[in-house]
Amino acid sequence: MTQQLQGSFKSLENRIDERTFELVKANQELQLISYVDGLTQVANxxxxxxxxxxxxxxxxxxxxxxxxxxxxxxxxxxxxxxxxxxxxxxxxxxxxxxxxxxxxxxxxxxxxxxxxxxxxxxxxxxxxxxxxxxxxxxxxxxxxxxxxxxxxxxxxxxxxxxxxxxxxxxxxxxxxxxxxxxxxxxxxxxxxxxxxxxxxxxxxxxxx
The missing domain is CATH 3.30.70.270 (Reverse transcriptase/Diguanylate cyclase domain)
Incomplete structure (x- = not known):
């Protein structure tokens, strides 16, 4: 039972880490988009x-x-x-x-x-x-x-x-x-x- 709980917690931690990474990456991409001119792809x-x-x-x-x-x-x-x-x-x-x-x-x-x-x-x-x-x-x-x-x-x-x-x-x-x-x-x-x-x-x- 203890091993199952530890495995569940570990799986949950991994999912949280993955989700956190995805959110950080998405925020970085949004920041980049906000600084780039959409038509010419140079800075805005x-x-x-x-x-x-x-x-x-x-x-x-x-x-x-x-x-x-x-x-x-x-x-x-x-x-x-x-x-x-x-x-x-x-x-x-x-x-x-x-x-x-x-x-x-x-x-x-x-x-x-x-x-x-x-x-x-x-x-x-x-x-x-x-x-x-x-x-x-x-x-x-x-x-x-x-x-x-x-x-x-x-x-x-x-x-x-x-x-x-x-x-x-x-x-x-x-x-x-x-x-x-x-x-x-x-x-x-x-x-x-x-x-x-x-x-x-x-x-x-x-x-x-």
Missing amino acids: RRYFDRYLEQEWHRLAREKKPVSIVLCDVDFFKKYNDYYGHQAGDRCLQRIAYLLSKAVQRPADLVARYGGEEFVLLLSDTDTSGAILVAQNILETLREMRIPHVPSDKQQVSVSLGIGTIIPDAQLLPESLLAATDVALYAAKAQGRDRYEVADNPPTHRLNP
């Missing part, structure tokens, strides 16, 4: 914001630069209208794959920022390093020659904004994003299919 905006804050504090302590590259697909609404939304989705997937290949270091990150806009976080990277990444993206996409009839270039292109700073614990990460966004729109104003670098360093600081 939620994860980017969290990771930027983490890297911001780390690089502030180490006094090393961080670069942000904002990437916007040129005339994407026209692309969707002409080719259809399914083709538009495939286009975004191809660009996300291109961007993922453009950054290879473990600390770098590619995320879908919203709609047809992506963002790259390049840790411990100065402006010259970010420019090399941007040039590689532009050249690779041109070589891909994805047709885009409504565009004046007749193929898919992107505009890029670059911002770089050595983070400061009293400086808001959002200020770097704002400066980079200005550079992105400057690239669009200058004819698209190019990059522009943010001129002025961010100045938005936390209240003392």
